[in-house]
Amino acid sequence: RLRALIFDVDGTLADTERDAHRVAFNRAFSEFGLPFAWDVPTYGKYLKITGGKERLRGFLQDHPQYPQLTDSEIREIHRRKTALYGEIIAEGIAPLRPGVKRLLESARAAGMRLAIATTTTPDNVAALLQSNLGEGGWNRFDYIGAGDIVPQKKPAPDIYQHVLQRLDLMAADCLALEDSENGLRSALDAGLPVLITQTEYTQGQDFTGALRVLDQLGEPEHPGRILQGGETG
Numbered sequence: 001r002l003r004a005l006i007f008d009v010d011g012t013l014a015d016t017e018r019d020a021h022r023v024a025f026n027r028a029f030s031e032f033g034l035p036f037a038w039d040v041p042t043y044g045k046y047l048k049i050t051g052g053k054e055r056l057r058g059f060l061q062d063h064p065q066y067p068q069l070t071d072s073e074i075r076e077i078h079r080r081k082t083a084l085y086g087e088i089i090a091e092g093i094a095p096l097r098p099g100v101k102r103l104l105e106s107a108r109a110a111g112m113r114l115a116i117a118t119t120t121t122p123d124n125v126a127a128l129l130q131s132n133l134g135e136g137g138w139n140r141f142d143y144i145g146a147g148d149i150v151p152q153k154k155p156a157p158d159i160y161q162h163v164l165q166r167l168d169l170m171a172a173d174c175l176a177l178e179d180s181e182n183g184l185r186s187a188l189d190a191g192l193p194v195l196i197t198q199t200e201y202t203q204g205q206d207f208t209g210a211l212r213v214l215d216q217l218g219e220p221e222h223p224g225r226i227l228q229g230g231e232t233g
C-alpha cells in the first residue's frame, strides 16, 4: 500500500529553472561584476550538475578564461542568488505544475504522508511553497529534505535515503515524483518507484527504470499524456 509521496521541487512542483533560478544566477553574476551570463541552452547544459554552487564551480572549471572563484566567493554569490530567487518567486511567476495541487490534496485526503527531497536550498523551497500555497505551504509536508543537509546531491541516493529515514518508511511503500534523470537515478538508487513528469529541459533524457513518464500530472479536463517509450517497469 502506498504510504507517502516524495516530491522533487525544481521541474516537478513548478517549472523554476529557466525563468527563476537562471535569471537569479545572472543577476547575481552581474552584481558581482562577473564577465559571463547563462543563456537558456548553456543553463540547460549545466543543469546536469545539481546544486547551484556545484553548477557554478563546474562552469568555471570548463571556462579557465573567467576569474576562478574561491569556495567562499562562490558561497557568497550563491547566497545573493538565493535572495534574488526569492524576490523573483514572490512575483508569482512560477505556478505549481498542472495537477500538483490536486495530487497533494487527494493524497492527503487518502491518508498518505507528503515529503520533499530536493537539491535546492531550503529558503527556495519556502519561497516557492509560500508563493503558491500561502503561509501554510511548508506545513503541508511531513518532512522537507533540501540542499546541503546531505553531503552528496542527486544523482546520489542520499537525499531520498535521508527523507525515508525521517519518515520512518520503507522505500517500496513510497512513490517519488521527479522530472529529471538525475532525480530518477537518486530515487531509484534509494529503492523507490518513480513517476516522471518531464520538462522542457529534461525531455529526452534517459528515464529507464521509471514507472511512467508523463508530460504533466494533468487536470481532469487536461489529462496527462503518457509519452511513448517511457514505460519500462
Ligand code: XBP
Binding pocket: 008, 009, 010, 011, 017, 021, 049, 050, 051, 052, 053, 117, 118, 119, 120, 121, 124, 154, 183
Ligand atoms: C534542482 C537543482 C538546484 C537548482 C538551483 O534541484 O539542481 O540546484 O537548480 O538551486 P531539484 P540552488 O530538481 O532536486 O529540486 O541554487 O539552491 O542549488
Ligand code: MG
Binding pocket: 008, 009, 010, 011, 012, 178, 179, 180, 183
Ligand atoms: Mg528536478
